[in-house]
Structures are given as structure tokens and as C-alpha cells.
Amino acid sequence: MTAIIESPSSSSDTVDTYGYSPQYPDTPFTEFDAVNPSMDLESLNLNWRERDLPERIRTKHVHRLHPYLGKFVPQLVEIFLRKFEPSTVCDPFCGSGTTLVEAATLGVNAIGCDISEFNTLMTRVKANQYDLELLEFEVQDALNRVLSSPTLALRERKEALYSGYLTSWFAPSALDSLLAYRSSIDDYKYSDVLKVILSRAARSARRTTHFDLDFPKRPQTESYQCYKHSRICKPTEDAAQFIKRYSNDTLRRIREFAAIRKNVALSIITDDARTVQFPRHDLVITSPPYVGLIDYHEQHKYAYELLGLQWKANKEIGPAARGLSLRARTEYVDNIVESFKNVKASLSRNGRMVVIVNDKLGLYDEIRERVGLRLEGRLERHVNRRTGRRAGNFFESVFIWARED
Ligand SMILES: C[S@@+](CC[C@H](N)C(=O)[O-])C[C@H]1O[C@@H](n2cnc3c(N)ncnc32)[C@H](O)[C@@H]1O
Structure with a gap:
């Protein structure tokens, strides 16, 4: 070498x-x-x-x-x-x-x-x-559902309250979107793909600083001096934007791989x-x-x-x-x-x-x-x-x- x-x-x-x-x-x-x-x-x-x-x-x-x-x-x-x-x-x-x-x-x-x-x-x-046509339909459909009604059934809300982790690491509006998306996942054949989209969106929507996404120690609830962007940043309160972004990105990446996969x-x-x-x-x-x-x-x-x-x-x-x-x-x-x-x-x-x-x-x-x-x-x-x-x-x-x- x-x-x-x-x-x-x-x-x-x-x-x-x-x-x-x-x-x-x-x-x-x-x-x-x-x-x-x-x-x-x-x-x-x-x-x-x-x-x-x-x-x-x-x-x-x-x-x-x-x-x-x-x-x-x-x-x-x-x-x-x-x-x-x-x-x-x-x-x-x-x-x-x-x-x-x-x-x-x-x-x-x-x-x-x-x-x-x-x-x-x-x-x-x-x-x-994957059957790419079906995958595309399912990812879009799950996304449309969460964008059109991001609020939650009462049962899901109650469940979230039992998890101290979810309520402390996510702003209430972000958690609503994540749980609404989660509640639809089992309706689809490619539920595993939706789980990965959900998880990636959740990672980005956590109450963390932008510079410590790997192992954040405690929820960041206030604005902070961001080393990554050299300015004052605020933890996000929204998850739907990430679900949308990662739905599109996931489809694009899977399509690209499907073209070369044996x-x-x-x-x-x-x-x-x-x-x-x-x-x-x-x-x-x-x-x-x-x-x-x-x-x-x-x-x-x-x-x-x-x-x-x-x-x-x-x-x-x-x-x-x-x-x-x-x-x-x-x-x-x-x-x-x-x-x-x-x-x-x-x-x-x-x-x-x-x-x-x-x-x-x-x-x-x-x-x-x-x-x-x-x-x-x-x-x-x-x-x-x-x-x-x-x-x-x-x-x-x-x-x-x-x-x-
Ligand atoms: C260095 S990472 C492998 C990364 C992988 N090469 C990649 O590119 O993504 C080591 C992996 O070993 C797994 N691991 C740790 N203990 C294990 C065990 N007892 N049996 C099987 N996997 C284990 C961890 O969960 C981790 O994903």
C-alpha cells in the first residue's frame, strides 16, 4: 500500500x-x-x-x-x-x-x-x-394521507403519552405527523420501506442540535448557537416536511438501484x-x-x-x-x-x-x-x-x- x-x-x-x-x-x-x-x-x-x-x-x-x-x-x-x-x-x-x-x-x-x-x-x-409501480403508489398514498390529515386518533395520542421518550424528543406537532404516518403503515405491502422513511424522518425531526445527530444526549428545546451553520438555530417542530422529502428520496434511490440490481x-x-x-x-x-x-x-x-x-x-x-x-x-x-x-x-x-x-x-x-x-x-x-x-x-x-x- x-x-x-x-x-x-x-x-x-x-x-x-x-x-x-x-x-x-x-x-x-x-x-x-x-x-x-x-x-x-x-x-x-x-x-x-x-x-x-x-x-x-x-x-x-x-x-x-x-x-x-x-x-x-x-x-x-x-x-x-x-x-x-x-x-x-x-x-x-x-x-x-x-x-x-x-x-x-x-x-x-x-x-x-x-x-x-x-x-x-x-x-x-x-x-x-420491488414492483416499482406498486411501491411508488404506496409511498405516495401514505404520504398523501399524512399530509391531508396530520392529526391523530385519540388512541394513538394516548399511547404516545406512555412513552416518555417520544414526548420528550419530539415537538407535539412533529409527533402527531409521525404517529399518523405510523398508523397507516400496516395497510401496505411494502410496509418495511415506509418504516425506513418514518424512521429517517423521525431522526431529522428530533429535538436535537444540527451538529449532534448521531448521539444527542438530551432533547434540545431552546434555540442554540449552531456550529454547523454558524448561526442561531431552532429545533424543528415539523416532521411532515421530512416525511415528504424522504419519500421522494427513497423512491429515487430504490429506482436507481433497481436498474442495476441482478x-x-x-x-x-x-x-x-x-x-x-x-x-x-x-x-x-x-x-x-x-x-x-x-x-x-x-x-x-x-x-x-x-x-x-x-x-x-x-x-x-x-x-x-x-x-x-x-x-x-x-x-x-x-x-x-x-x-x-x-x-x-x-x-x-x-x-x-x-x-x-x-x-x-x-x-x-x-x-x-x-x-x-x-x-x-x-x-x-x-x-x-x-x-x-x-x-x-x-x-x-x-x-x-x-x-x-
Ligand atoms: C461495523 S458494523 C457493520 C457495518 C456494515 N459493514 C455496514 O457497512 O453497514 C457492526 C455490526 O455488528 C452488529 N453486531 C454487534 N453484535 C452482534 C452480534 N452479537 N451478532 C450479530 N451482529 C452483531 C452491530 O449491530 C453492527 O450493525
Whole structure:
């Protein structure tokens, strides 16, 4: 992998480096459709800067159907699918479904598993095939209903009052629109798509500041100095505008993906990667949760509350809430080993696992050895642009492991 010639200052690990774009001696590789099984991937420069791989390409079609913190870059998945040409790829920690969407684009069957019910809902909605005419009718009809009568039946209002979360995180008029929309969802065949539109609208309509949408700590009810827009902003009181905006955006993105999606078999499972029985596959591409980094249920709490989804945060591996203590790390390694051994049990004999992770604690050599896989390759990549206001500059490893038995 190509060296970085202008390395960031040491303090940039802890400050917001949003927009930082270092220089490299040569141009990063972007000819994704030229990747073939004989290509030597370790010689490729995958240190994409914003101008090499702009956000609109990384978030093309359904990849931006709903925000999700912790996604990997779809083009990275594409490279490994083209290199190894599997017939079925498995992602045991499928998150927002990046692997499955890329597999469906390239005609590869795919299996995705995640412990979070909201994440598998997102994955299904992104990767599925639709009767586009019916989908368009249903999305428009549900939207028209909420725009024409945004007030609620008394029963729904009462239910909302039982949820302290909903009444504190949404202004009354916003909550009315969200609940009115929710009450119509089950009338439609493509109710899952409507659930994702509802959830995305709810995320935008929360009483939060514009600069802290990922993990807002408490409802923002007053005007505030907004760092994102450099002016005084006010929390929104309206959700209908977001339902409308995301209805149109969702239809456009699904239509765009439908034009390139191949006819493939998908299996999307909400379960624990440590214990679920995976269908047979011949390649794994995954980015596992890392220790002490992200609480995956918590980041979509609004969706769990509104849609009544099952909350299984206690089954998450390496949650941020449990921290980075020695005990947390030891548990993490045991849990990832258990998951990968379980995935390996359904991996074909000549199969490989491609694991993409920022292994800043150096845990993955031990994990690979305990799972019983051979190190076939390792790529390092500088991740130099991020979405959102997070401490930005970091490196990501891509491990290529092969079965040795
Ligand atoms: C780094 S994210 C994967 C992101 C994905 N590559 C994408 O592009 O959207 C890791 C995922 O592992 C899931 N996860 C955590 N513990 C799990 C478990 N015990 N079984 C299955 N999935 C789990 C989390 O919910 C999260 O979605």
C-alpha cells in the first residue's frame, strides 16, 4: 500500500479533522470494474481522498437510504467480490447492508446477519427487489394521507403519552405527523420501506442540535448557537416536511438501484452471529463491531421506540457502553472468536474471510489464530474523510484470511 507523504499532526487523532485531505505520492485506485481474480490487491493504493471517491459515489443509490454510523465503503466490498468471485458471500455483521447491496449489483447471492432488528430492516429495504409501480403508489398514498390529515386518533395520542421518550424528543406537532404516518403503515405491502422513511424522518425531526445527530444526549428545546451553520438555530417542530422529502428520496434511490440490481438470492437474518446457523457460503466480507466504539441499538433508539422493535443491546459485541477495560477487551476477543468460528463452520473448504477493521489495539492476530485461519494478505488504508463531526483521522486494516484445513 502506498506511503502517505504528508502525515497528519499527532493531535489530529483527537481533534475533528473533517475535510482534511492529505497528499499521496500517486493517485489512488478507482478503476473498480477492472478488478479481476489475477489482480494483486496489495499493490493498490486505496487511500482515497474526497476528490478520488466523493461522498456522492460512496453513498450512491440505496447506500444512503438511512444514516448509519459505522458503514464501510461499498467500493471496498466491490473490489473483493470482483477479486474472489464467490457464488455466495456472507456478512455476519451486516449492519446497514453494504455487502448485500454490492453483492446484488454484481450478481452474487448473499447472506446477512445482524443482532439489531433495525439494521436488518434497513438491509432488507435496501437490497430487496420491488414492483416499482406498486411501491411508488404506496409511498405516495401514505404520504398523501399524512399530509391531508396530520392529526391523530385519540388512541394513538394516548399511547404516545406512555412513552416518555417520544414526548420528550419530539415537538407535539412533529409527533402527531409521525404517529399518523405510523398508523397507516400496516395497510401496505411494502410496509418495511415506509418504516425506513418514518424512521429517517423521525431522526431529522428530533429535538436535537444540527451538529449532534448521531448521539444527542438530551432533547434540545431552546434555540442554540449552531456550529454547523454558524448561526442561531431552532429545533424543528415539523416532521411532515421530512416525511415528504424522504419519500421522494427513497423512491429515487430504490429506482436507481433497481436498474442495476441482478436477480440474486438473499438471506437476511436477525440473530446473534455467535450462535445462528449460517447457510453455506464461499466468501465472508465483514466489518465486525470494535471494542468500546459504538452502541448500535442506541444510535437508532428513535426507530426502536416508534416501530416497537426488539431491543437486544445486551447481545451486542463490544458496545461503547462497556468501555475499553481489560475485561471488556478479553470478552470482546472471545466473542469475535466465537462468531468467526461459527461463520467458518458454513464456509466452503477453499473459502476466505475478508475482515475490515481499525485494529488499533492489535487484537486480530490472536483472533485469527484462535479461529484457525491462515493470513493470506493484509492491506492498510488511510481513512481520510468521514461523514459527521467525529474525531476523524484513522487507519483501517483489511485482513484476508484463508481456511487452512
Ligand atoms: C461495523 S458494523 C457493520 C457495518 C456494515 N459493514 C455496514 O457497512 O453497514 C457492526 C455490526 O455488528 C452488529 N453486531 C454487534 N453484535 C452482534 C452480534 N452479537 N451478532 C450479530 N451482529 C452483531 C452491530 O449491530 C453492527 O450493525
